[in-house]
Amino acid sequence: MAVISYREALRAAMREELKRDDKVVIMGEEVAQFNGAYKVTEGLLKEFGPKRIVDTPISEAGFIGLGIGASMLGIRPVMELMFWSFSYVAFDQIVNNAGNIRYMSGGLINCPIVIRGPANGGTNVGATHSHTPEAILASHPGIKVVCPATPYDAKGLLKAAIRDNDPVYVMENTILYNDKGEVPDEDYIVPLGVADVKRVGTDLTIVAHGRAVITSLKAAEILEQEHGVSVEVVDLRSIRPLDEETILASVRKTHRALLVEENKPFCGVDAQVAYLIQSRAFDELDAPIHRVSSIDAPQIYCKRMEDQQLPDVNRVVREALKVLA
Amino acid sequence: MAKPAVLTHPESLKRPAGPSEYAKDPVNASMTKAEKIALYTKMARIRHFEQRCIRIYQQGKIGGFLHLYVGQEAVAAGTISLLGKNDHIITGYRDHGHGLMVGMGMNECMAELTGRVTGCSQGKGGSMHYFAPDKNYWGGHGIVGGQAPLGTGLAYAVKYMGLKGSCLAYMGDGAVNQGAVHEAYNLASLWDLPMIFVVENNGYSMGTSQERSTAHPGCLAKRAEGYNMAWDVINGHDVYEVRAKTALALKRAHEESKPTVLEIFTYRYFGHSMADPDKTYRDKEEIKEYRDKKDPVLAFEQELLREKVLTPELSLKINEEAMAEADKAAVFADESPDPTVADITKHIYWEEDNRGPDTTSRGTIIFE
Ligand SMILES: Cc1ncc(C[n+]2csc(CCOP(=O)(O)OP(=O)(O)O)c2C)c(N)n1
Ligand SMILES: [Mg+2]
Numbered sequence: 001m002a003v004i005s006y007r008e009a010l011r012a013a014m015r016e017e018l019k020r021d022d023k024v025v026i027m028g029e030e031v032a033q034f035n036g037a038y039k040v041t042e043g044l045l046k047e048f049g050p051k052r053i054v055d056t057p058i059s060e061a062g063f064i065g066l067g068i069g070a071s072m073l074g075i076r077p078v079m080e081l082m083f084w085s086f087s088y089v090a091f092d093q094i095v096n097n098a099g100n101i102r103y104m105s106g107g108l109i110n111c112p113i114v115i116r117g118p119a120n121g122g123t124n125v126g127a128t129h130s131h132t133p134e135a136i137l138a139s140h141p142g143i144k145v146v147c148p149a150t151p152y153d154a155k156g157l158l159k160a161a162i163r164d165n166d167p168v169y170v171m172e173n174t175i176l177y178n179d180k181g182e183v184p185d186e187d188y189i190v191p192l193g194v195a196d197v198k199r200v201g202t203d204l205t206i207v208a209h210g211r212a213v214i215t216s217l218k219a220a221e222i223l224e225q226e227h228g229v230s231v232e233v234v235d236l237r238s239i240r241p242l243d244e245e246t247i248l249a250s251v252r253k254t255h256r257a258l259l260v261e262e263n264k265p266f267c268g269v270d271a272q273v274a275y276l277i278q279s280r281a282f283d284e285l286d287a288p289i290h291r292v293s294s295i296d297a298p299q300i301y302c303k304r305m306e307d308q309q310l311p312d313v314n315r316v317v318r319e320a321l322k323v324l325a
Numbered sequence: 326m327a328k329p330a331v332l333t334h335p336e337s338l339k340r341p342a343g344p345s346e347y348a349k350d351p352v353n354a355s356m357t358k359a360e361k362i363a364l365y366t367k368m369a370r371i372r373h374f375e376q377r378c379i380r381i382y383q384q385g386k387i388g389g390f391l392h393l394y395v396g397q398e399a400v401a402a403g404t405i406s407l408l409g410k411n412d413h414i415i416t417g418y419r420d421h422g423h424g425l426m427v428g429m430g431m432n433e434c435m436a437e438l439t440g441r442v443t444g445c446s447q448g449k450g451g452s453m454h455y456f457a458p459d460k461n462y463w464g465g466h467g468i469v470g471g472q473a474p475l476g477t478g479l480a481y482a483v484k485y486m487g488l489k490g491s492c493l494a495y496m497g498d499g500a501v502n503q504g505a506v507h508e509a510y511n512l513a514s515l516w517d518l519p520m521i522f523v524v525e526n527n528g529y530s531m532g533t534s535q536e537r538s539t540a541h542p543g544c545l546a547k548r549a550e551g552y553n554m555a556w557d558v559i560n561g562h563d564v565y566e567v568r569a570k571t572a573l574a575l576k577r578a579h580e581e582s583k584p585t586v587l588e589i590f591t592y593r594y595f596g597h598s599m600a601d602p603d604k605t606y607r608d609k610e611e612i613k614e615y616r617d618k619k620d621p622v623l624a625f626e627q628e629l630l631r632e633k634v635l636t637p638e639l640s641l642k643i644n645e646e647a648m649a650e651a652d653k654a655a656v657f658a659d660e661s662p663d664p665t666v667a668d669i670t671k672h673i674y675w676e677e678d679n680r681g682p683d684t685t686s687r688g689t690i691i692f693e
Contacts, residue, residue: 029531029533030531030532030533033532033533033537033605033606034531034532034533034605034606035605037531055533055537057499057502057530057533057538057539058469058470058499058500058502058503058530058538059502059503059504060503061504062502062504085468086468086469088468089468089470089471089503089504089505123388123389124388124389124440124451125389125390125451125453125467126389126449126450126451126453126454126467127449127450127454127467128453128454128466128467128468129390129453129467264692265692265693266692295666295669295670296670296691296692296693297669297670297673297691298449298673300448300449300664300668300669301389301437301440301446301448301449301450301451301454302440302441302448302449302663302664303388303389303440304440304663305440305448305663305664305665305666305668305669308666308669309669
């Protein structure tokens, strides 16, 4: 086991898959000569050359669409969006084309494309650069969405995504890029649709994904230390497919649920999870489900306020205590 | 190493810095001494504001992205100095220079960068999202190319209302490859809109030199021909040339209601944003060469000294005052309060901010 950063884990996933399968191509703005806007693809051009690692113009609709088209013929493009916020100019390709072609062709065609990049707030870049579109995208059947929170999951999920025969959208987080964690040296994948219990507990289940997992783990620690509460933290890892059984098993054990995510509240991922719990484990609940999401507004620029707009440890602790009351 | 994009551009090479051929152009020759001094002062203010920002960023008081305009001043200065009351502008995220040119104050601009409630957008927009609609400045847009259709819409509205005006939409050399820009070009031409697309070609989009990003028939502006639009290329270090050629496009907009693409060759001295270490994709020599030979602020100063409009003493005074103004703005930004948590959910909907007997919608619109 090596201890590497989330960024290095993503890079390692791409390196290994580039080596394993010569159909894998990395494409995006500044991914090659500049080594990536966030240095995720650093060194790949040098190692694999310009046929495999391709710089694109600032033409997301064009190059993402091109990647989807190439994937129909068996290329396995791994497209980097500098920010998922920029996916919005390519929305038709990402949703209408990648998401529907298999269905509309009656199963004749599939699109094994991966689109990856950061999707997060918290970096003081304002409303146009801080979108978290996992819920919007996952609401389209035909599309898969994953949100790794740790280096281990980042590598395993990205490798699984690249081998997957459907469109998989990987949402990373710039704030996590430097986080370190243990990652096996040997080949492994994290299958899509398998949640991970990141902390075992008995009194309350927190369901989270992405950086909200890290926030929730910190909150769980405080709840244990200061309030003597044992919290279980379920990291969804994958939004669609969704590991319903792991969520339900945890709730059946703790009988209380708090849902934490960095999305805005309206129809967030937690709305789906809350529906699941009430429909399949209603009798298990000892308290209403609560949630913590971002304050419902476009992302504010002011850093001090943005830190409050996002779910923070204090807010998670406060809300957890309400569920436990 | 990519070959230097700006300095080898044939159009740019044709005109080394020196006395401006365009000094005698009517739009420049007709300027009063005071107007020329005012234009120089504005350019100097942009320069000093931006340089002050670097320090504040390095002190950690500005976060996120900070895209500096240093080196490109003559573009905003030259174009905006020509505009009248029905002429509008809109640009991308490299938007401070345009803001100061339309008359935004250094205080509100600086306070926005540090996220204060006294900022032009009350700390909600940040560096990339300045707005001053009262000064016909419609932003400040973070998504590359997104401003091109918006600007085309402003031009449409001006025409619709029967006004003799225009809109200038600024974008970079990388932005010309966004689909939205092409759609806007077509609409502006198809519908005869009083529109000027200003391509500020500084040679690079982030770390990508212009020849690595764009297929073009000799220059970016020439793409206009595919849309049956007029176009021109301009040496952006010479504010007189910028004014002379922009004036023709404005005339076309005002009198014929026809669009133009202007490509203005310019250069940025700093990294793409403060987050770009700027070490890999261009030579320091390239920067130095432009700075030494074609600095737009110095070039205009020299021009005005030759014309005896400026004296070295006056120039020094102008620059010192601009620096002092930027220093004061930094203090203002420091001393201003932050927005509050309650402010986060304000300004989302017009109707929520203006509840009254005439507002009609019901139901929950901001969710917990
Ligand atoms: C749609 C979209 N894609 C990518 C980006 C990230 N980005 C911001 S500026 C930039 C480079 C733009 O270069 P150019 O158009 O030449 O303008 P300049 O920065 O040189 O002024 C990129 C890739 C973005 N903001 N929006
Ligand atoms: Mg550029």
